[in-house]
Amino acid sequence: MNARPLMRLRFTTAPVEEISLTPHGTLSIFPITGGSFEGERLRGTVLGGADWVTAGADGTRELDLRVTLETDDGALIHMTFTGVRDDANHYFRTLPRFETAAPKYAFLNRLLAVGVGEGHRDGPIHTIEEIL
Amino acid sequence: MNTRLLMTLRVTVAAPQNIAGVPHGTRRTVPITGGDFDGPWLRGSVLPGGSGDWLLLRADGVLELDFRATLRTDDGALISMRSFGLRHGPPEVMEALARGEAVEPAAYYFRTTPRFETSHPKYAFLNRRLAVATGDRRAEGPVYTIHELH
Known part of the structure; x- marks a missing residue:
């Protein structure tokens, strides 16, 4: 598969909201309070959103994120991703999608995109590439 | 991006069901009648029952794909597959595809x-x-x- 860099995205998060055990697994909601993104074609800040994370019986976590991005020239971008995080196997991958009117x-x-995530104490960092 | 080949999947389709204009675009459903897949770790066939591709042509000319299929491996396991996709390209290429003509895959975006x-x-x-x-x-x-x- 061919891909090219789209952006590097950093989130800052607020304390997790533990919904705990639900019919689909253990649900944790991570509020996203801000952040920034930067790439050759776009850069700006994260206005906010959250990631709905469901941990399954096999230990992997399913991610379901929604955030709003604002570019440095004032465009708003609705971003979502689903993903899988399996720390035991060092696997943290996402499938971002974008919607904008700009x-x-x-x-x-x-475009479709893929992301590689890294966990950090002050919030995750995602390296996102466009699938060519 | 590190990737490795998982499988090549071929599906056969029946005549599309044209739902036509809906609030989000033009909707068309394509029943999947069968198919097969093979790769380094798994191979088998596509079951027709719950398989199809739900297409939505958006106002910006991009076709959204909502594909669902049930796969059965050669050793009897059932696998449910779902994939979201996008297809778009120059108008003349998309028209040739609509007419059922062979088009070089590099001529359009289909991921x-x-x-x-x-x-x-x-x-x-x-x-x-x-x-x-x-x-x-x-x-x-x-x-x-x-x-x-x-």
């Missing part, structure tokens, strides 16, 4:  | 992101992996080359 960033509406 | 679910221990690794696929729309049905995100 013509300059409309290319985001037409 | 999907499969997820798998299974209860079979041998294939449980699929539950914990993301994948990306390159599609090739042929007259008899699409062919997907699926790579696991490593």
